[in-house]
Amino acid sequence: xxxxxxxxxxxxxxxxxxxxxxxxxxxxxxxxxxxxxxxxxxxxxxxxxxxxxxxxxxxxxxxxxxx
Amino acid sequence: xxxxxxxxxxxxxxxxxxxxxxxxxxxxxxxxxxxxxxxxxxxxxxxxxxxxxxxxxxxxxxxxxxxxxxxxxxxxxxxxxxxxxxxxxxxxxxxxxxxxxxxxxxxxxxxxxxxxxxxxxxxxxxxxxxxxxxxxxxxxxxxxxxxxxxxxxxxxxxxxxxxxxxxxxxxxxxxxxxxxxxxxxxxxxxxxxxxxxxxxxxxxxxxxxxxxxxxxxxxxxxxxxxxxxxxxxxxxxxxxxxxxxxxxxxxxxxxxxxxxxxxxxxxxxxxxxxxxxxxxxxxxxxxxxxxxxxxxxxxxxxxxxxxxxxxxxxxxxxxxxxxxxxxxxxxxxxxxxxxxxxxxxxxxxxxxxxxxxxxxxxxxxxxx
Numbered sequence: 001x002x003x004x005x006x007x008x009x010x011x012x013x014x015x016x017x018x019x020x021x022x023x024x025x026x027x028x029x030x031x032x033x034x035x036x037x038x039x040x041x042x043x044x045x046x047x048x049x050x051x052x053x054x055x056x057x058x059x060x061x062x063x064x065x066x067x
Numbered sequence: 068x069x070x071x072x073x074x075x076x077x078x079x080x081x082x083x084x085x086x087x088x089x090x091x092x093x094x095x096x097x098x099x100x101x102x103x104x105x106x107x108x109x110x111x112x113x114x115x116x117x118x119x120x121x122x123x124x125x126x127x128x129x130x131x132x133x134x135x136x137x138x139x140x141x142x143x144x145x146x147x148x149x150x151x152x153x154x155x156x157x158x159x160x161x162x163x164x165x166x167x168x169x170x171x172x173x174x175x176x177x178x179x180x181x182x183x184x185x186x187x188x189x190x191x192x193x194x195x196x197x198x199x200x201x202x203x204x205x206x207x208x209x210x211x212x213x214x215x216x217x218x219x220x221x222x223x224x225x226x227x228x229x230x231x232x233x234x235x236x237x238x239x240x241x242x243x244x245x246x247x248x249x250x251x252x253x254x255x256x257x258x259x260x261x262x263x264x265x266x267x268x269x270x271x272x273x274x275x276x277x278x279x280x281x282x283x284x285x286x287x288x289x290x291x292x293x294x295x296x297x298x299x300x301x302x303x304x305x306x307x308x309x310x311x312x313x314x315x316x317x318x319x320x321x322x323x324x325x326x327x328x329x330x331x332x333x334x335x336x337x338x339x340x341x342x343x344x345x346x347x348x349x350x351x352x353x354x355x356x357x358x359x360x361x362x363x364x365x366x367x368x369x370x371x372x373x374x375x376x377x378x379x380x381x382x383x384x385x386x387x388x389x390x391x392x393x394x395x396x397x398x399x400x401x402x403x404x405x406x407x408x409x410x411x412x413x414x415x416x417x418x419x420x421x422x423x424x425x426x427x428x429x430x431x432x433x434x435x
Contacts, residue, residue, distance in 0.1 A: 017204055022247040029340050029389070030308035030332035031250065031300050033242065036387070038100050038118055038430050039405060041136065045162075046106070046114075049375075 096130075097123045102403070102430030109423045111143035111155075116428075128170035132180075136162045145418045150268060158223075160186035174201040182216075188267070190219040193234075208242040222267045230263020248302035252312070255295040261288060271370040275363020284371045286355070292318040296326075308332040310344075321354035322376065338391025338401060345384050352378035358415035377416050383409040389432075403430040 018026070029035050101119040106112070120134035143155035166180030176199045184191040197212035216234040221227065238256035245251055269284045298312030314326040330344030353376040355369035387405035394400070409424040 017206065018244050018247050020205075023244075025248045025302045025305060026244065026250065028302070028305075028308070028334060030310075030334060030342075031302060033252075035332075035340075035342075036403065036405075037098075038102055038120060039104075039387070039403075039428065041120075041134075042104050042116055042118065042428070045136075045138075 096435060097398070098432070098434040099123075100430055100432045102428055104405075104426060104428035106424060106426045108409075108425065110145055110419060111147075113141045115139040118430075125167075130168040132164075132166045132168070134162075134164045138162075138186075146269070149418065150270070156223075158186055158188075160184060160189070174205065175199070188221045188223045188225075190228075192217050206244045208240075210238075210240040210242075212236075212238045212240075218262075220263055220267060229267040230265070232260055232262030232264055234258060234260045250300040252298040252300070254297070256293070258290075258292040260290045260292070264288070264290060265371075266373065269371070269373060271360060271372055273360040273363055273366055273370065275361065278363060280363070280366070282366065282370065284373065285369050286353075286371050286373075286376075287320065287369065290318055290320060292316065298328075306334040308334070318353075320376070322350060322352065324348060324350035338389070338399060340389040342387050342389075343385070346382070348379075348381045350379055352376055352415065356415070358417050372416070374411075374413055374416055374419070378414045379411055379416075380414075381409060381411045383407060395433075398433040398435045401432045403432060404428075405430075 025031065034040055099119075099121045102117070104114075104116040104118070106114040106116065116136065116138050118134065118136035120132065122130055122132040125131045138158075138160040140158045140160070141155070142157075147155060162182065162184045164180060164182040166178060168176055168178045170176050178195075178197045178199070180195045182191075182193040182195075184193075193214060193216035195212060195214035197210055199208060199210040201208045214234075214236045218232045218234070219228045220231070221229050236256060236258040238254065240252065240254040243251045243253070264286050265284050267283075270281050271284050272279050272281050294314060294316040296312060296314030298310065301309050303309055308331070310328075310330045310332070312326075312328045314328075315324070316326070317323045326346065326348045328344065328346045330342055333341040335341065353371070355367070356371055356373070356376045356378075358372070358377070360367055360370055385405065385407040387403055389403045390401055392400040392402065405426075405428045407424075407426040409426070411422045411424075413420055413422075
């Protein structure tokens with residue numbers, strides 16, 4: 001709980017502004033929100049068929065006999 | 068740090084590109100990918116998964132996307148072998164999706180999508196819409212999404228569906244740029260599903276003193292699922308990057324799970340990316356799940372042997388390498404080679420206490 005509050009407090013204004021010209025590192029593939037779209041789609045469907053951990057609403061369609 | 072090795076001119080180009088592109092989402096303007104994944108495991112299942120997707124600009128503020136995927140399944144699993152008709156089966160699932168992203172303003176994007184999934188015994192139609200907005204000098208990116216799906220489930224060869232289910236989901240995600248080399252992600256989602264959620268192929272044996280009966284599985288007709296999580300993307304010292312995330316998922320069936328994912332990335336040269344990752348999932352099972360029901364003459368109203376609802380623990384290790392090939396017509400061409408090992412340990416499944424899976428994939432990518 002304490003860590004959650006710290007993170008929220010940092011997010012709400014505790015961090016320094018990062019100017020556009022300072023964002024080259026943030027634009028690297030390893031820092032992107034979804035570095036592997038094809039792999040993520042497969043994982044979402046596969047894990048949805050095998051685990052109850054799937055993100056709610058992340059993937060529709062079952063019928064994969066893989067459970 | 069890259070900031071120290073680039074020239075001011077490069078900085079200007081990078082800054083311009085970042086202002087015009089969707090912040091830290093890292094999505095190329097145009098991207099085409101096609102690949103194939105092969106899965107096999109110690110439970111007699113193989114899945115060959117070809118997939119292709121494309122996202123292209125259709126104007127200054129509009130991107131359209133489309134994708135196709137298939138699962139070619141061959142199964143001789145313990146579930147199949149112990150079923151009434153114990154023949155191994157082969158099946159093909161087809162999936163297709165289409166979407167559009169519209170930039171409503173410089174920092175606001177509206178997206179909508181449709182997905183279809185079809186197999187001989189399953190039909191799913193799903194719609195989704197999301198809104199992404201960046202604020203505070205692009206230090207924050209908020210994404211809200213809604214989705215709905217209708218699933219129709221049947222048995223192979225039976226034209227009438229066995230049951231139908233309707234799913235509605237909502238999610239929110241908050242990406243916070245902490246510094247020039249760190250981003251925190253927070254998110255949560257809720258899903259409500261109502262309707263038929265059993266498998267028409269899954270039967271449960273209920274035993275008693277000297278006798279037993281075999282009955283279709285029964286699970287509740289309604290399910291609420293929740294998930295919250297957070298993660299960190301951190302450039303330790305270029306070219307080394309680390310990502311870590313934690314996720315808690317729970318539902319009103321009694322399932323509660325914790326997922327931890329950690330990955331390390333090395334970008335040794337432009338276009339190259341080497342990734343090693345690990346994932347652990349520990350899950351408490353549904354309250355009505357049991358590996359063996361011995362309650363005769365009483366028959367439990369809710370009964371299942373669905374392993375996704377069993378208490379279990381899984382570990383996964385994965386490695387992939389992205390390799391640049393060439394630059395043709397303004398597109399960067401490359402390939403991604405990926406291998407993974409997954410281990411599931413089930414704690415209340417007499418027929419299959421553990422399973423090890425292997426996956427390999429090759430994806431060809433063109434983007435600009």
